[in-house]
Amino acid sequence: MKDILLKRLLQLLAVVWGVGTLTFILMRALPGDMAYRIAASRYGHDNVDAQAATLVREELGLDANPFLLYINWLFDLLQFKLGDSLVSGTPVIDSVQHMLGYSVLLAVTGLFISILIAIPLGLLSAWKGNPIDNAVMAFSSVVRAMPVFVIGVIFLMLFALHWNWFPVAGFGTPAHLVLPALTLALSLAAVSNRVVKSSAQRVFKSSFYTFAQVKGLSKWRTFHRHGIRNIALPVVAFFGIQLISMIEGIVMIESLFSWPGIGHGLAHAIFARDIPVIQGAALIMGVLFVLLNTLIDLLCYWIDPRAGDVKGERA
Amino acid sequence: MFSALRFLRRFCSFLLLSYFVTFSAISLATPTQSNTLSISNAFEFNSIDPSKYGHVYTRMQILETLLNVDEKGNLVAALAKSWQVMDEAKRWRLTLREDVRFHDGALMDAQAVVNSLNIAREKHGVLRKAPVKSIQVIDTNTVEITLTRPYVILGAVLAHYSTGILEPGSYNQEGEVIVLSGTGPYQLYQYAPPHKLVVKKFDNYWGKKASIPYASYLTGHRAESRTMQARSGQADIVFGLNPASLPLLKRLPTLTVHSNPIPRTIALKLNSTHEFLKEIEARQALSLAINRSGIAKGVLRIPGAQAEQLLPASMADWYLTDVSESADSLAQAEKLLASIGWKKNAQGTLEREGKAFELTLITYADRPELTVVATALQDQWKALGVKLTINITNSSAIPAGHHDGSLEVALMARNYGFIANPLGVILSDFNQSGGGDWGAMNWHNDDMQGLLNKLEQTTDTQAFHRLSQQVARLIYQERPMIPVSYYVQQTAVNKRVKGFRFDPFERSFFLNEMEFVK
Numbered sequence: 001m002k003d004i005l006l007k008r009l010l011q012l013l014a015v016v017w018g019v020g021t022l023t024f025i026l027m028r029a030l031p032g033d034m035a036y037r038i039a040a041s042r043y044g045h046d047n048v049d050a051q052a053a054t055l056v057r058e059e060l061g062l063d064a065n066p067f068l069l070y071i072n073w074l075f076d077l078l079q080f081k082l083g084d085s086l087v088s089g090t091p092v093i094d095s096v097q098h099m100l101g102y103s104v105l106l107a108v109t110g111l112f113i114s115i116l117i118a119i120p121l122g123l124l125s126a127w128k129g130n131p132i133d134n135a136v137m138a139f140s141s142v143v144r145a146m147p148v149f150v151i152g153v154i155f156l157m158l159f160a161l162h163w164n165w166f167p168v169a170g171f172g173t174p175a176h177l178v179l180p181a182l183t184l185a186l187s188l189a190a191v192s193n194r195v196v197k198s199s200a201q202r203v204f205k206s207s208f209y210t211f212a213q214v215k216g217l218s219k220w221r222t223f224h225r226h227g228i229r230n231i232a233l234p235v236v237a238f239f240g241i242q243l244i245s246m247i248e249g250i251v252m253i254e255s256l257f258s259w260p261g262i263g264h265g266l267a268h269a270i271f272a273r274d275i276p277v278i279q280g281a282a283l284i285m286g287v288l289f290v291l292l293n294t295l296i297d298l299l300c301y302w303i304d305p306r307a308g309d310v311k312g313e314r315a
Numbered sequence: 316m317f318s319a320l321r322f323l324r325r326f327c328s329f330l331l332l333s334y335f336v337t338f339s340a341i342s343l344a345t346p347t348q349s350n351t352l353s354i355s356n357a358f359e360f361n362s363i364d365p366s367k368y369g370h371v372y373t374r375m376q377i378l379e380t381l382l383n384v385d386e387k388g389n390l391v392a393a394l395a396k397s398w399q400v401m402d403e404a405k406r407w408r409l410t411l412r413e414d415v416r417f418h419d420g421a422l423m424d425a426q427a428v429v430n431s432l433n434i435a436r437e438k439h440g441v442l443r444k445a446p447v448k449s450i451q452v453i454d455t456n457t458v459e460i461t462l463t464r465p466y467v468i469l470g471a472v473l474a475h476y477s478t479g480i481l482e483p484g485s486y487n488q489e490g491e492v493i494v495l496s497g498t499g500p501y502q503l504y505q506y507a508p509p510h511k512l513v514v515k516k517f518d519n520y521w522g523k524k525a526s527i528p529y530a531s532y533l534t535g536h537r538a539e540s541r542t543m544q545a546r547s548g549q550a551d552i553v554f555g556l557n558p559a560s561l562p563l564l565k566r567l568p569t570l571t572v573h574s575n576p577i578p579r580t581i582a583l584k585l586n587s588t589h590e591f592l593k594e595i596e597a598r599q600a601l602s603l604a605i606n607r608s609g610i611a612k613g614v615l616r617i618p619g620a621q622a623e624q625l626l627p628a629s630m631a632d633w634y635l636t637d638v639s640e641s642a643d644s645l646a647q648a649e650k651l652l653a654s655i656g657w658k659k660n661a662q663g664t665l666e667r668e669g670k671a672f673e674l675t676l677i678t679y680a681d682r683p684e685l686t687v688v689a690t691a692l693q694d695q696w697k698a699l700g701v702k703l704t705i706n707i708t709n710s711s712a713i714p715a716g717h718h719d720g721s722l723e724v725a726l727m728a729r730n731y732g733f734i735a736n737p738l739g740v741i742l743s744d745f746n747q748s749g750g751g752d753w754g755a756m757n758w759h760n761d762d763m764q765g766l767l768n769k770l771e772q773t774t775d776t777q778a779f780h781r782l783s784q785q786v787a788r789l790i791y792q793e794r795p796m797i798p799v800s801y802y803v804q805q806t807a808v809n810k811r812v813k814g815f816r817f818d819p820f821e822r823s824f825f826l827n828e829m830e831f832v833k
Contacts, residue, residue, distance in 0.1 A: 032708070032709065032711070032712060032715070033711070033715045036709075036711035036712070036714060036715045037709055037711050039439075039711060040709060040710050040711035041361075042361075042362070042367050042439075043366070043367055043439060044358075044367075044368075044370075045679065045681055045710035045711075045727075046729075046730045046733050047439070047440070047733070048710065048711050048714055048752075049714050049743070049751070049752040049753070050714055050717075050718050050752055051439060051443070051444070052439045053711070053714070053715070055438075055439050085361075087361055087362075088361035088362045088508065089362060089364075089491065090361075090362075090508075095508075098507070153539065156540075156543050157543075160543060160547050160549070161543060161546055161547050164547055164548070167547070167549045168540060168543040168544045168547050168549050168550075169355075169533065169535050169540045169543075169544060169549070170510075170511070170533050170549070171510070171511070172345050172511070173345065255536050255537060256537055256539075256540055257540070258510055258533060258534060258535050258536065258540060260507070260509070260510045260511075264536075265509075268359070268509070271709060
């Protein structure tokens with residue numbers, strides 16, 4: 001376990017430096033005048049002109065040597081300072097905290113609901129065989145083939161317009177979370193139930209599972225003692241990957257439901273060339289990526305300590 | 316296994332507890348649906364600084380300006396109860412209301428007003444562009460602005476959101492806005508940029524006090540979401556509806572749909588020194604080849620919104636009444652181009668001296684309709700023999716392309732009501748350097764400069780009308796910019812709200828005039 005944590009700590013430092021540097025280079029390499037881009041986001045397109053761009057350029061010192069700017073950024077980072085947004089002037093940490101908080105809330109809720117859907121469906125498919133499996137497979141394919149935006153619109157039509165149970169868009173109350181989380185959950189469960197099914201089928205067909213039943217254990221006891229842990233390992237790893245990709249990539253859902261998440265915020269920051277926000281958001285997401293991966297590793301280690309032992313022996 | 320179950324149980328309890336703690340705090344602090352007027356609009360906000368997002372705060376009636384404009388664009392009193400224009404519009408004296416309080420309880424006086432205006436002058440905005448020499452306190456309730464030259468639109472500048480008046484304590488030493496303490500009938504209650512803003516009624520307002528306790532502003536990026544917010548009743552007022560959704564919304568008994576023309580025009584900006592666009596005939600031909608009615612009806616779905624002139628009929632000084640859409644305009648366009656040496660080649664593209672008539676048009680995606688209109692123009696100009704390449708970029712590429720000379724044609728949505736007197740926008744769009752960032756490009760016309768110089772100093776309304784008509788005719792005849800269509804703001808208002816009215820200059824939502832139907 002110590003090995004895992006040490007390795008992850010080194011990864012974390014490499015990710016922080018790598019993501020920040022890469023973002024800095026890429027954003028400066030993009031075509032178009034940064035001062036105009038920032039001015040357009042600050043003042044709106046009715047009010048952006050050469051005067052606004054000149055003001056922005058002078059205020060932010062955009063003509064300064066990029067290498068010096070990079071060194072300054074690195075020096076600030078060593079002091080845990082992420083700087084201020086070039087557009088709003090507010091500290092990057094405040095905006096990222098606000099956006100990331102909402103993204104994590106939506107992602108964790110979505111994942112939690114998807115687990116509630118995927119595990120029973122996956123197990124049922126593996127247990128009962130073809131008739132149910134085919135139906136679940138068809139359902140999963142249809143859901144997965146639909147853009148997540150369409151699933152969201154269907155939910156909105158049903159739950160917000162027809163029955164008027166939940167609000168269409170916005171944030172601030174638990175009711176606002178329901179439809180975006182459900183949309184996300186259904187789209188995730190469409191894939192993860194297949195992973196659960198395939199993992200469960202592998203275990204059900206294994207010799208150790210058959211042996212447990214042959215030696216006289218009941219179906220439930222076999223499942224309880226020999227099934228759950230073995231099925232859980234790949235499933236937990238997959239849920240971990242889903243959680244990470246969700247935090248970064250749920251722009252469509254955030255946009256449809258006016259949810260103030262980081263995916264949407266990051267997209268806007270890229271259009272606006274708000275480099276500190278892009279760097280700050282990418283950096284925090286990189287850190288989160290490593291932390292979640294570590295958490296998943298630890299969880300997998302806890303489920304199956306043998307994996308750690310093998311690594312330990314090799315080391 | 317039991318430890319796994321225990322872990323799951325603890326995790327669930329933690330999740331539930333987190334929800335409870337997070338949401339109980341939010342729910343307690345959030346005004347309820349029954350006491351809150353909810354507004355949904357497409358645009359985000361990222362700052363409380365009036366020079367950046369002041370339009371959001373004047374609309375939500377937190378921020379007020381010294382002067383207001385009525386729906387015809389006439390100046391009316393606001394924080395200043397009267398004003399005098401002296402020395403041929405070089406000196407403006409404004410007398411302030413005496414009973415105005417800021418949201419933090421302080422009384423507004425001339426010192427506070429001068430402080431706000433001086434800070435606005437330092438920032439990007441319309442006051443910075445005005446020829447202001449000094450802004451002085453005359454006495455507690457009188458402010459005087461002295462100009463270096465006559466500038467008749469100063470009144471409209473003082474009605475612009477970027478010149479809103481804030482309490483001196485709202486700014487830090489660098490002039491940055493740290494608190495939004497305005498004078499409007501509503502005060503800031505919750506600020507969650509870039510999506511949500513809640514305001515609370517201000518009981519010490521000097522004018523008509525609000526009856527609705529709270530109002531919220533929510534950014535809904537997608538027109539589909541906003542339509543559904545209107546349908547479900549989640550939002551009381553929804554701006555910027557997609558015309559395709561109007562027939563459905565109009566049938567709903569809970570809603571009233573308002574269609575109001577606004578002084579924003581979809582127009583083409585042309586580089587008048589480009590080798591294919593330098594002749595007036597070429598620009599006129601491109602204008603003639605546009606089927607404006609088709610675009611208005613089939614693409615924008617706003618029949619009747621076609622624009623032959625840059626400014627709409629509501630801006631009467633700048634609108635020519637003797638102009639109409641010409642019949643058989645494609646044939647006329649072909650004839651005009653033939654007269655300056657263009658001939659169609661075997662592929663149907665116009666050619667002159669071995670060069671094909673090819674242009675690159677840039678536009679931006681902030682307003683999705685522009686992209687669709689661009690493709691319609693591409694098709695219509697193809698019929699004329701002009702090959703158009705379209706680049707979708709950021710709005711800032713237009714002023715940037717204007718300055719580095721790379722721009723050929725740009726399609727944009729220009730707001731001629733940005734300053735309540737359109738002369739302000741005309742001055743910056745057709746200035747002596749051959750145009751402006753969002754106006755003409757490399758178009759030099761001596762008559763135009765003479766007319767604009769006179770207009771800046773003309774206070775007599777009849778003379779102003781005569782001169783502005785001449786300006787409108789020059790723009791119409793020489794086509795340094797080609798108008799395509801006017802905008803119509805489509806708004807759905809829930810019937811639980813009464814007293815809604817639309818401000819064509821989009822300066823205010825008039826929240827304090829609205830009330831809930833009992």
